[in-house]
């Protein structure tokens with residue numbers, strides 16, 4: 001235990017001399033921020049710190065180890081008051097921490113008393129729930145390495161200055177970053193990867209992430225490698241899943257999440273997604289309320305649920321909710337292609353309870369009519385072998401209209417799944433231009449053969465890419481209708497498109513967010529560098545990097561290459 005070992009040290013010190021005991025603050029160099037302190041109280045604090053051996057610095061300078069603030073001071077105000085560059089070795093601590101130290105005659109845990117604006121940049125979803133941020137990513141843990149150096153035992157405010165000799169600061173492709181590389185205002189701390197993974201599950205994370213960053217070219221360089229390791233795209237998916245000692249807990253919570261997804265309960269969806277990812281990534285078995293509560297994103301109510309699952313192996317609430325007529329009906333309706341949670345809940349409210357009710361009484365869009373008609377087929381998973389046959393059929397149709405066309409099945413198939421929800425086929429031509437005109441001809445050819453049975457969405461204007469969503473059926477009396485996506489792309493966009501359509505969606509989100517953090521922009525069309533943003537707005541489009549292979553995209557982001565099967569997060 002990190003904290004215990006530290007306290008153990010201080011206890012053994014305590015056994016020494018009384019004089020030493022009274023100098024227990026000697027490792028601190030404090031600046032007591034006058035804001036909100038009355039003059040008298042400000043002086044008393046300074047005197048008390050000095051009395052117990054602490055050093056007082058009247059100015060804010062790099063020597064300061066602790067900035068002591070009045071307990072009611074607002075974190076944002078402190079952040080604005082403090083010059084991060086000057087205070088890169090400091091922490092901001094509430095004055096009540098000093099009071100506790102003096103009361104106990106030792107340096108006590110900073111728990112709950114540290115203010116650090118870094119949390120805002122790392123994860124607004126975290127900071128919105130708590131103004132506390134400690135370096136090892138737990139609410140009550142203090143990093144033992146840091147603790148061993150009294151006076152620098154919590155998250156640093158600033159970042160290491162850029163250094164070309166430090167390989168951590170090398171940019172994409174290993175080149176040293178220059179001032180022309182624009183990075184968002186990133187503060188890298190010792191967040192565990194689980195925190196980053198958890199945060200990435202929060203839909204609002206990407207959107208709100210850059211809210212407070214400015215677009216100046218002043219660099220706040222991330223420690224590369226460490227940053228990458230905080231993202232899901234920096235890890236193979238299998239390891240964390242297999243290794244998790246808390247899968248039984250997340251499996252149960254996942255059921256509740258599905259219910260909230262069916263109800264479009266955004267608030268709960270966000271909270272559960274974040275908590276599930278954090279629990280999944282937690283390296284130790286969670287056996288009780290207290291250990292659950294220590295995990296970022298797990299509040300009181302959720303910790304109680306986790307404890308219930310840990311004790312009894314199940315959650316009564318899951319049985320109650322999942323078994324309710326409302327939930328089962330809405331889940332049934334959501335199986336209609338083209339019906340989301342909102343429409344499904346609406347149908348339930350209109351009194352519909354069965355698919356027959358929908359057929360007879362509901363107002364249906366063209367897509368929903370197809371979805372309802374082919375309900376059973378489209379809701380059954382496609383065995384891998386059949387997905388492969390569908391691909392072969394598409395490949396044959398391609399060969400009939402043009403030679404040299406290249407096809408690749410992406411999606412869950414490429415990630416190695418045994419069954420797939422649909423078949424996602426990417427089509428291109430390696431000569432760079434012969435993909436043009438293929439889209440319509442290919443669709444017409446597949447329709448002529450009776451292979452395409454129903455069109456759902458045809459999108460021809462997604463930049464240079466064309467996308468078709470429809471339904472196909474292999475020849476034969478016993479074959480099922482299957483969802484098929486066809487995407488025709490220019491060869492220059494083949495690798496980023498392949499990366500995108502291979503997914504998973506979570507893996508993609510994490511990679512896009514990492515790119516954003518690195519001042520880049522990733523989409524199915526390509527990877528751009530030197531993108532300047534103000535908040536979520538892109539001020540410059542940046543410059544397109546050459547990405548002829550998926551490997552090159554990973555390289556540009558300084559990520560270890562992940563095989564498709566390792567992207568199944």
Ligand SMILES: Nc1ccn([C@H]2C[C@H](O)[C@@H](COP(=O)(O)OP(=O)(O)OP(=O)(O)O)O2)c(=O)n1
Nearest residue numbers: 411412420421422424500501502503504505508
């Ligand atoms: N909101 C989305 C939807 C899709 N994709 C990407 C990643 C997906 O892996 C890929 C294909 O989308 P699918 O919906 O077909 O998902 P999968 O193929 O992964 O799963 P399934 O077996 O359900 O088809 O497109 C994404 O990044 N974000």
Ligand SMILES: [Mn+2]
Nearest residue numbers: 411412422424
């Ligand atoms: Mn798919």
